Every structure is written in C-alpha cells, then in structure tokens.
Amino acid sequence: MDFKSKYIVPVGADGIHILNTGDWRTQRPVLDQEMCIKCGSCLLYCPVNSINKKDGVFNISYDYCKGCGICAHECPKKAIIMIPEEGK
Secondary structure: OOOOOOOOOOOOOOOOOOOOHHHHOOEEEEEOOOOOOOOOHHHHHOOOOOEEEEOOEEEEOOOOOOOOOHHHHHOOOOOEEEEEOOOO
16 A cells, blocks of 8 residues: 555545645534633634634634533533524
C-alpha cells in the first residue's frame, strides 16, 4: 500500500482535512455577555471545543459548533440560549 503521507490520520491517508462542520447545525447557541458570570462551564463541556476565552470574555466559534446545546444546558445562569439556525 502506497500512502501520500507517512502518517495514517483519522480523516485519510493524504492528511487531515479542515471541514466547516458548523454547516450541519440546525440550532445556534447565543451567549448573553451581560448574564455570563464567566464560570467556564460552557468551555469545559463543549465536546468540539467551539468555545474560547479571550481577554476574559467567552465567545462561540460557529465554524465548528454543531448546535448540540450542551453549553446551554450546563450554563448555571442560562446565559446561553439555543435559537433555530436561519435557512435550515
């Protein structure tokens, strides 16, 4: 077997492909910054690491967010709500 790469990776023998997996989402989490107490529960529980913290503020990266709602469920102040994704 002749591979293009010497490493076998989960996506394929020719390397890791960047997929915009957020395109699959049917619901979108929306974070209310005023309600957020910056506890980090959303970041901790996000299964695809779509939540990041920069300068003490949490943000959701919609490029990879699948809209599972775990962040909204785990937020103790309910600062994250799920809304329908437009056009889907």
